[in-house]
Amino acid sequence: MTGIVYKSTGSWYQVKSDEGEFYQCRIKGKFRIKDIKSTNPIAVGDKVVFDLEKKGDEEIGVIKKILDRDNFIVRKSVNLSKQTHIIASNIDQVFLLITINNPPTFTTFIDRFLVSARAYRIDTILVFNKIDSYEIEERAEILYLKDIYEAIGYRCIEVSATQNINIDKIKEMMTGKTSMFVGHSGVGKSTLVNAIEPSLNLKTKEISDQHNQGKHTTTFAEMFDLSFDAKIIDTPGIKGFGVVDIDKYELGDYFPEFFALKEHCKFNNCIHTKEPQCAVKEALEDDKISWSRYKSYLQILSGDEEKEHFRTDIWNEEDNE
Numbered sequence: 474m475t476g477i478v479y480k481s482t483g484s485w486y487q488v489k490s491d492e493g494e495f496y497q498c499r500i501k502g503k504f505r506i507k508d509i510k511s512t513n514p515i516a517v518g519d520k521v522v523f524d525l526e527k528k529g530d531e532e533i534g535v536i537k538k539i540l541d542r543d544n545f546i547v548r549k550s551v552n553l554s555k556q557t558h559i560i561a562s563n564i565d566q567v568f569l570l571i572t573i574n575n576p577p578t579f580t581t582f583i584d585r586f587l588v589s590a591r592a593y594r595i596d597t598i599l600v601f602n603k604i605d606s607y608e609i610e611e612r613a614e615i616l617y618l619k620d621i622y623e624a625i626g627y628r629c630i631e632v633s634a635t636q637n638i639n640i641d642k643i644k645e646m647m648t649g650k651t652s653m654f655v656g657h658s659g660v661g662k663s664t665l666v667n668a669i670e671p672s673l674n675l676k677t678k679e680i681s682d683q684h685n686q687g688k689h690t691t692t693f694a695e696m697f698d699l700s701f702d703a704k705i706i707d708t709p710g711i712k713g714f715g716v717v718d719i720d721k722y723e724l725g726d727y728f729p730e731f732f733a734l735k736e737h738c739k740f741n742n743c744i745h746t747k748e749p750q751c752a753v754k755e756a757l758e759d760d761k762i763s764w765s766r767y768k769s770y771l772q773i774l775s776g777d778e779e780k781e782h783f784r785t786d787i788w789n790e791e792d793n794e
């Protein structure tokens with residue numbers, strides 16, 4: 474049989490078969506996945522092949538194989554530096570929630586997130602939440618940001634999770650897909666998800682989870698079916714993705730508007746900093762690309778210190794490892 478992993482607790486996997494039945498599954502033997510040193514072989518979102526084995530009155534699934542992943546997101550283990558933990562896989566899109574104030578979301582955070590998501594091959598939709606609460610200045614800020622990101626090709630939407638504004642549009646975008654919601658603490662992720670599907674109540678679910686017992690509780694991702702042919706992957710305590718290590722000559726490729734100009738740079742290995750006849754810098758001077766984007770680019774390019782900062786910025790997990 475084949476199915477999708479909805480939940481993983483490290484030793485057990487809850488798998489929904491293509492026929493729509495849930496099975497508790499285990500793995501037998503060692504699973505190796507090429508190119509990744511991972512602390513967990515199977516993640517939420519994985520498509521797996523499994524067999525059923527009778528154990529007393531119960532039927533237990535045994536996972537035999539993982540089908541190729543379209544994408545996956547990882548977290549670097551803090552203590553085992555080279556190990557990674559796969560949080561989830563086969564994600565169609567991520568909704569990045571942004572608020573202007575309360576809390577503020579800066580463009581450097583947005584841009585770093587977009588780079589990671591692009592590197593992971595996951596579509597991002599920019600969701601400006603709390604539009605019910607803004608004064609004229611903040612509304613102008615949203616319009617300014619929307620202009621920048623829509624010009625690059627990102628979809629943007631303004632919503633209010635509490636006033637039920639544009640929630641239907643979000644649901645429409647989610648239909649037929651597997652989505653994640655990310656953003657700083659307090660931007661309204663839980664409120665928005667609960668507005669989309671009131672019966673879900675993610676917070677309560679997390680606390681009452683029987684599998685998450687004991688003092689070494691870690692945050693496990695979980696997939697949920699919604700009532701309108703949509704899936705969400707909830708990753709409690711996770712506000713974004715870990716930054717992926719990107720070669721400095723490749724970084725510009727993850728800024729779509731830079732990538733589009735690259736062939737017009739004089740040097741084909743141009744990193745758009747000090748090189749002469751750089752099409753990106755010319756576009757910058759002509760206001761064809763945004764200074765805030767270029768600033769983010771330089772920050773990411775400038776290296777490790779920022780990367781570390783970024784990591785702590787987004788991996789704001791509640792638990793300690």
Ligand SMILES: Nc1nc2c(ncn2[C@@H]2O[C@H](COP(=O)(O)OP(=O)(O)OP(=O)(O)O)[C@@H](O)[C@H]2O)c(=O)[nH]1
Nearest residue numbers: 602603606633634635657658659660661662663664
């Ligand atoms: N005015 C207004 N407030 C909102 C809106 N959405 C959420 N809030 C408020 O913002 C606060 C934080 O919302 P949460 O849904 O808990 O935010 P979160 O992103 O899930 O936060 P974490 O769980 O810490 O990651 C709450 O007090 C919400 O009522 C909105 O559209 N408008």
Ligand SMILES: [Zn+2]
Nearest residue numbers: 738743745751
């Ligand atoms: Zn250049």
